[in-house]
Amino acid sequence: MPEMVTLTIDGHEVSVPKGTTILEAAKSIGTEVPHYCYHPGMSSPAMCRLCLVEVEGAPKPMPGCVTTVMDGQVVHTQSEQALKNRRGVLEFYLVNHPLDCPICDMSGECNLQDYVHAEGREHGRGREPKRIFGRDDFGGDVLFYGDRCVMCTRCVRFMSEVEQDHRLTVVERGNRSVIDTFYEEGLDGTYWHGNIVDICPVGALVSKEFLHKARAWDLTHTPSVCTGCAQGCNIDLHTRDNLVQRVKPRENLDVNAWWICDYGRHGYEWMNRGDRLEAPVMRSAGASQAMAWGDALRALLAKADGAGPVKAIASAKSSNEDLGALKRLVDALGGGDIVYRSARADDEVPLKGFPTLARRTDLTPNATGADLVGASRVGDDDATGGLDAVSGHDGIVIVLNDDLSDQGEDFGANASLFVYMGTHASAGATHADFVLPISTHAEGEGSFTNLERRVQRFAKAMDAPGMARPAWLVLGALAAETGGGDAPRSAADAFAALGRSVSAFAGITWEDVGTRGALLNESVSVTGD
Amino acid sequence: MAYPYVSDHEVRVLSRYFGDPAQRRVDTYVERGGYSALKKAFELGPEKVIDEVKASGLRGRGGAGFPTGVKWSFMPKDSSKPHYLLCNADESEPGTFKDRELIRWDPHQLIEGCLIGAYAIGAKHVYIYCRGEFFEANSILARAVEDAYEKGYIGNDIMGSGIDLDLTVHQGAGAYICGEETGLMNSLEGRRGQPRVKPPFPAAVGAFGMPSTINNVETLAAVTHIVEHGGEWYRQFGTEKSPGTKLFCVSGHVNKPGNYELPLGFPLMQLIEDVCGGMREGNALKAVIPGGSSVPIINAEEAGRCTLDYEGCVDVGTMLGCASVIVMDETADIVKQVRRMVDFYAHESCGQCTPCREGSAWTAQILKRIEDGRGTEEDLDTLMEMTQQMVGTTICVLSDSVAAPVQSSIEKFRDEYLALIRRGERVGAA
Numbered sequence: 001m002p003e004m005v006t007l008t009i010d011g012h013e014v015s016v017p018k019g020t021t022i023l024e025a026a027k028s029i030g031t032e033v034p035h036y037c038y039h040p041g042m043s044s045p046a047m048c049r050l051c052l053v054e055v056e057g058a059p060k061p062m063p064g065c066v067t068t069v070m071d072g073q074v075v076h077t078q079s080e081q082a083l084k085n086r087r088g089v090l091e092f093y094l095v096n097h098p099l100d101c102p103i104c105d106m107s108g109e110c111n112l113q114d115y116v117h118a119e120g121r122e123h124g125r126g127r128e129p130k131r132i133f134g135r136d137d138f139g140g141d142v143l144f145y146g147d148r149c150v151m152c153t154r155c156v157r158f159m160s161e162v163e164q165d166h167r168l169t170v171v172e173r174g175n176r177s178v179i180d181t182f183y184e185e186g187l188d189g190t191y192w193h194g195n196i197v198d199i200c201p202v203g204a205l206v207s208k209e210f211l212h213k214a215r216a217w218d219l220t221h222t223p224s225v226c227t228g229c230a231q232g233c234n235i236d237l238h239t240r241d242n243l244v245q246r247v248k249p250r251e252n253l254d255v256n257a258w259w260i261c262d263y264g265r266h267g268y269e270w271m272n273r274g275d276r277l278e279a280p281v282m283r284s285a286g287a288s289q290a291m292a293w294g295d296a297l298r299a300l301l302a303k304a305d306g307a308g309p310v311k312a313i314a315s316a317k318s319s320n321e322d323l324g325a326l327k328r329l330v331d332a333l334g335g336g337d338i339v340y341r342s343a344r345a346d347d348e349v350p351l352k353g354f355p356t357l358a359r360r361t362d363l364t365p366n367a368t369g370a371d372l373v374g375a376s377r378v379g380d381d382d383a384t385g386g387l388d389a390v391s392g393h394d395g396i397v398i399v400l401n402d403d404l405s406d407q408g409e410d411f412g413a414n415a416s417l418f419v420y421m422g423t424h425a426s427a428g429a430t431h432a433d434f435v436l437p438i439s440t441h442a443e444g445e446g447s448f449t450n451l452e453r454r455v456q457r458f459a460k461a462m463d464a465p466g467m468a469r470p471a472w473l474v475l476g477a478l479a480a481e482t483g484g485g486d487a488p489r490s491a492a493d494a495f496a497a498l499g500r501s502v503s504a505f506a507g508i509t510w511e512d513v514g515t516r517g518a519l520l521n522e523s524v525s526v527t528g529d
Numbered sequence: 530m531a532y533p534y535v536s537d538h539e540v541r542v543l544s545r546y547f548g549d550p551a552q553r554r555v556d557t558y559v560e561r562g563g564y565s566a567l568k569k570a571f572e573l574g575p576e577k578v579i580d581e582v583k584a585s586g587l588r589g590r591g592g593a594g595f596p597t598g599v600k601w602s603f604m605p606k607d608s609s610k611p612h613y614l615l616c617n618a619d620e621s622e623p624g625t626f627k628d629r630e631l632i633r634w635d636p637h638q639l640i641e642g643c644l645i646g647a648y649a650i651g652a653k654h655v656y657i658y659c660r661g662e663f664f665e666a667n668s669i670l671a672r673a674v675e676d677a678y679e680k681g682y683i684g685n686d687i688m689g690s691g692i693d694l695d696l697t698v699h700q701g702a703g704a705y706i707c708g709e710e711t712g713l714m715n716s717l718e719g720r721r722g723q724p725r726v727k728p729p730f731p732a733a734v735g736a737f738g739m740p741s742t743i744n745n746v747e748t749l750a751a752v753t754h755i756v757e758h759g760g761e762w763y764r765q766f767g768t769e770k771s772p773g774t775k776l777f778c779v780s781g782h783v784n785k786p787g788n789y790e791l792p793l794g795f796p797l798m799q800l801i802e803d804v805c806g807g808m809r810e811g812n813a814l815k816a817v818i819p820g821g822s823s824v825p826i827i828n829a830e831e832a833g834r835c836t837l838d839y840e841g842c843v844d845v846g847t848m849l850g851c852a853s854v855i856v857m858d859e860t861a862d863i864v865k866q867v868r869r870m871v872d873f874y875a876h877e878s879c880g881q882c883t884p885c886r887e888g889s890a891w892t893a894q895i896l897k898r899i900e901d902g903r904g905t906e907e908d909l910d911t912l913m914e915m916t917q918q919m920v921g922t923t924i925c926v927l928s929d930s931v932a933a934p935v936q937s938s939i940e941k942f943r944d945e946y947l948a949l950i951r952r953g954e955r956v957g958a959a
Contacts, residue, residue, distance in 0.1 A: 045726070045881065046726045046924065047882050047883070047924065048882075049883050049884055049922055049923060050883070060921040060922070061921065063726070066726055084918075085918070085922060088884065088915070088917075088918030088922070089884060091915070091918075092886075092887035092888050092891070092918070093883060093887065095887045096887065125907075125911050125915075126891065128891065128894040128895065128898070150883070151883070170880070172880070173704070173706075173879050174876060174877065174879070174880045174890065175875065175878070175880065175887055175890035176880070177880035177886065
């Protein structure tokens with residue numbers, strides 16, 4: 001138990017561990033002291049001077065981000081002096097700010113807008129011509145609008161302290177200070193630089209990819225989990241018009257803190273693909289027939305009866321719930337092998353300043369989940385090959401969420417029943433008796449298990465196309481019809497069913513997983529919020 | 530070469546050999562009693578040296594006037610970390626030219642003071658951070674250090690005492706803010722010359738992250754004489770609270786500008802009239818900046834009441850600073866002078882803290898507009914209020930230094946601003 005210090009902030013008594021800063025202590029009771037240069041993941045230079053608070057007995061206003069609490073301290077964050085300081089500093093920020101909010105990507109989520117709107121002067125007094133820096137291409141995905149910069153140096157510190165690749169610096173001094181790259185090198189070849197766009201409190205650093213694509217207030221933020229690798233970084237999918245417009249990290253100190261890598265950040269376009277499977281299709285005697293889900297599943301069950309042993313291909317991109325439902329169906333049909341293929345990179349891409357975070361070698365989000373339900377990995381590191389045993393199988397073949405991109409049209413030609421569940425049409429599914437459209441993880445609820453066996457939930461960010469349904473819903477219904485029991489009606493049901501059938505998932509509830517995730521094989525439940 | 534102007538009122542302790550190039554030679558310095566204070570310090574031991582400096586009442590000559598002995602006693606006693614003594618020779622306050630002269634004419638006096646200081650605080654290494662533009666002073670100092678090493682006054686086993694002390698002269702690269710103590714440390718370490726957030730203070734975490742003390746050139750030069758003659762001896766000069774002598778750098782509209790060493794507490798008007806030979810062409814006195822451009826301006830009436838010690842200056846609403854007396858006569862254009870000072874600060878702001886980075890440049894812009902006859906009366910209110918936001922809100926005091934001349938000049942010379950605003954009429958000729 002750390003030594004506690006009790007102080008008073010805005011009339012509220014608060015106890016925090018010794019060494020806590022005033023800004024963090026205030027945050028713990030829900031008081032957000034405006035700040036720019038402070039970021040919890042980096043050092044505090046105390047230079048924006050926005051978090052100055054009044055501390056009784058101190059001769060000068062104190063920067064909340066570096067002043068540590070003392071017993072009996074009386075702090076005012078909303079007193080006349082504190083407000084006057086903030087109003088003064090905010091006015092200084094606007095002296096040279098271009099106020100080009102109408103064309104600024106940050107507009108709507110900009111700290112300068114918010115702070116000035118809340119506490120700034122109604123009318124500016126600046127009459128002088130503004131300083132002009134113009135724009136600069138920083139390389140990578142980053143564009144720099146120098147005139148909007150508030151010189152908080154978060155980006156410089158991220159690159160030097162967190163990514164630990166000194167690509168940015170402040171050049172010149174005084175009000176000629178400007179962020180710049182070294183020579184023409186820029187940010188090219190760094191793998192975490194997208195984070196500097198996130199931590200820029202204003203619109204000085206913007207993403208080229210997102211530039212002028214959507215207004216912040218038109219975006220819906222949905223908590224999700226990155227599918228780029230086995231790390232399982234917590235992200236928000238920002239959607240508009242049923243399309244993912246961008247990916248932002250979601251704070252989770254246990255997994256990725258505030259950061260995500262550039263692979264994950266830019267790996268979302270596949271979720272927006274248009275050429276999707278939209279209706280269940282039954283093929284017989286060379287003819288394809290789209291049909292209602294009920295009819296399709298009834299026909300499928302009829303054909304499955306006595307069709308022989310099962311060989312299934314799963315996917316490490318599928319959720320725990322999907323994999324659990326597949327496992328139950330395979331067992332109900334008499335059991336059989338489940339295999340999956342996944343891509344692997346040669347090397348990890350670590351974030352040096354945050355050692356538990358890296359772009360992992362395993363480039364799928366749920367290989368751990370697949371392993372836990374008893375699937376075994378086959379094939380090469382580029383997720384090809386390894387399907388010879390399934391390809392010519394003469395019993396039931398079920399393919400879940402593997403696009404069979406390397407397989408020919410003769411795949412599954414000998415199968416007594418070939419069920420292809422996927423998001424896109426594939427040459428490998430030519431002989432499929434049933435082609436069933438399933439939704440992506442962005443289109444439904446579910447969970448992944450990351451490499452440290454942390455189960456993390458994602459939520460539904462967009463509508464599935466046409467009649468596509470979550471795989472757990474389809475597989476769960478088929479398993480219930482075949483083997484008895486209730487069909488899951490929600491992802492929570494499906495997760496509970498998984499817990500009953502796979503012991504590794506036993507003892508954790510959907511609520512335990514919450515928004516922060518829960519480690520498997522831990523009896524203590526992690527509280528979600 | 531004789532020193533240009535001297536006065537009978539002077540008490541030449543530190544400046545005794547100003548104008549005598551022979552003093553630069555180590556042999557002459559030793560013949561005249563040099564390095565005996567260092568020997569005496571070694572005999573006294575660090576504690577007694579600090580006690581002696583405390584007894585002298587010596588206050589830091591860099592501007593803040595903090596008691597030197599007390600500052601030294603802040604250094605941790607039982608720390609296994611290396612300690613450093615830094616000598617701040619980055620003299621860059623507009624109007625100041627005393628440290629340069631101390632280095633040029635009597636470099637060994639400074640070196641001896643540095644060695645005594647280092648010995649007192651338990652440092653093994655002294656860095657003299659010398660302003661980059663002082664080419665002549667730098668070469669003289671470098672030569673003196675070389676000589677002192679050769680003669681065994683610096684290095685291992687100094688004068689057979691078994692004590693090792695090293696001294697490095699570091700040449701700055703020309704930024705005003707590197708004269709701020711923590712900015713100096715950053716610069717010395719090879720970082721951007723930006724002041725550091727305090728706490729931690731230099732005595733705990735200073736140069737290279739180690740306990741450090743930083744003193745002004747004049748302070749350390751005075752230490753040599755205090756150790757030589759004793760703290761009580763030093764107190765015969767000056768006042769009770771501001772003991773000792775001080776070099777006054779007088780510039781501006783007087784007949785004999787220059788460096789004058791006077792006891793603290795000397796009346797300002799007597800400095801101007803008797804020591805400096807009165808105002809140029811018999812003009813009337815208009816304003817004085819008694820402590821370098823960072824301190825508030827005083828008018829003729831206040832100057833008449835001002836005595837040149839730390840307390841006497843505070844009494845008339847200004848500060849002694851580093852005693853750089855800038856004298857302006859009736860022909861001076863106050864608005865222009867203030868604008869030029871603010872231009873300087875805007876140029877020299879390191880750019881860390883928002884109030885200073887944006888405020889100093891904005892202040893300069895508004896002043897320029899007023900000077901050009903395009904100002905409004907509201908501008909004066911804006912200036913007063915906005916500069917107030919620059920006082921006490923930043924890491925170092927550079928932004929306070931912008932506020933001081935602006936606020937004091939608007940308070941005391943508002944008519945001059947109004948004349949420009951209302952009629953576009955220039956006061957004065959300069």
